[in-house]
Amino acid sequence: MQENREYYMKEAICQARRAEAIEEVPIGCVIVREGKIIARGYNRRNTDHSVLKHAEITAIQKACRKLGDWRLEDCTLYVTLEPCQMCAGAIVQARIPKVVIGAMNPKAGSAGSVINLLQMKAFNHQVEIEKGIMGEECSAMLSHFFATLRRKRAAKPD
Ligand SMILES: [Zn+2]
Numbered sequence: 001m002q003e004n005r006e007y008y009m010k011e012a013i014c015q016a017r018r019a020e021a022i023e024e025v026p027i028g029c030v031i032v033r034e035g036k037i038i039a040r041g042y043n044r045r046n047t048d049h050s051v052l053k054h055a056e057i058t059a060i061q062k063a064c065r066k067l068g069d070w071r072l073e074d075c076t077l078y079v080t081l082e083p084c085q086m087c088a089g090a091i092v093q094a095r096i097p098k099v100v101i102g103a104m105n106p107k108a109g110s111a112g113s114v115i116n117l118l119q120m121k122a123f124n125h126q127v128e129i130e131k132g133i134m135g136e137e138c139s140a141m142l143s144h145f146f147a148t149l150r151r152k153r154a155a156k157p158d
Contacts, residue, residue: 001055004047005078005100005130005133006028006134008032008037008076008078008100008158009038009078009080009100009102009133009134009138010134011028011030011040011078012029012030012078012079012080012102013028013080013134013137013138013141014054015028015029015030015040015042015055015080016028016042016043016080016138016141017141018042019042019043019044019055019124020030020141020145022047023046024042024043024044024045024047025043025045025142026042026043026080026141026142026145027042027043027054027055027079027080027081027142028040028041028042028043028055028079028080029041029042029055029056029058029059029078029079029080030059030076030078031059031062031063031072031074031075031076031077031078031096032075032077032078033063033067033072033074033075034074035040038063038066038067038068038075039059039060039061039062039063039064040059040062040139041054041055041056041057041058041059041060041061041062043056043118044058046120051086052086054084054086054087055079055080056077056079056083056087056090056091057086057087057090058079059098060072060077060090060091060094063075064094068140070093070094071094071095071152072094072095072096073095073096073097074097074148075096075097076096076097076098076099076100077091077096077098077099077100078099078100078133079099079100079101079102080102080103080138080141080157081101081102081103081104081109081138081142082101082103082104082105082109082110082111082112082113082131082157083099083101083107083110083111083118084105084108084109084110085108085110085114085115085117087110088110088111088118089110089117089119090124091118091127092118092123092127095125096127097127097128098127098128098129098130098148099111099118099127099128099129099130099136100130100131100133101129101130101131101132101133101138102132102133102134102138102139103135103138103139103142104131104132104135110129111127111129112129112131116130122154124143
């Protein structure tokens with residue numbers, strides 16, 4: 001079955017909006033298996049004071065719990081921003097076969113921008129990457145978030 005990529009990316013964007021609502025960098029993720037969303041996650045790094053609380057890690061943990069397995073071999077992960085090195089590592093470890101990315105991240109992206117950890121021949125697992133799915137919406141959401149943050153900071157001198 002051909003998955004409706006835009007539909008799932010919109011769901012990932014909904015997760016990113018939840019992060020934005022608590023003043024976190026808006027990044028969201030969903031994991032899809034057999035046409036169904038089995039796990040969701042959004043960035044909560046500041047809220048939970050944890051570098052581990054990236055959208056992808058949260059979604060991977062939930063999916064693993066749900067399936068009772070550390071392997072997510074028949075799942076597709078949708079994420080609004082190119083994964084960092086930690087999340088790319090977890091994606092490879094979980095044997096996720098495919099990742100669909102909204103916007104790329106030239107400063108920290110580890111799916112081709114800084115490094116491509118998802119497709120290193122030397123590792124035992126490589127991940128298919130599809131990028132630019134609703135990329136404009138995903139990057140506009142981030143630009144808007146950072147512009148608002150700068151405005152707030154400029155408004156209250158400390
Ligand atoms: Zn990450």
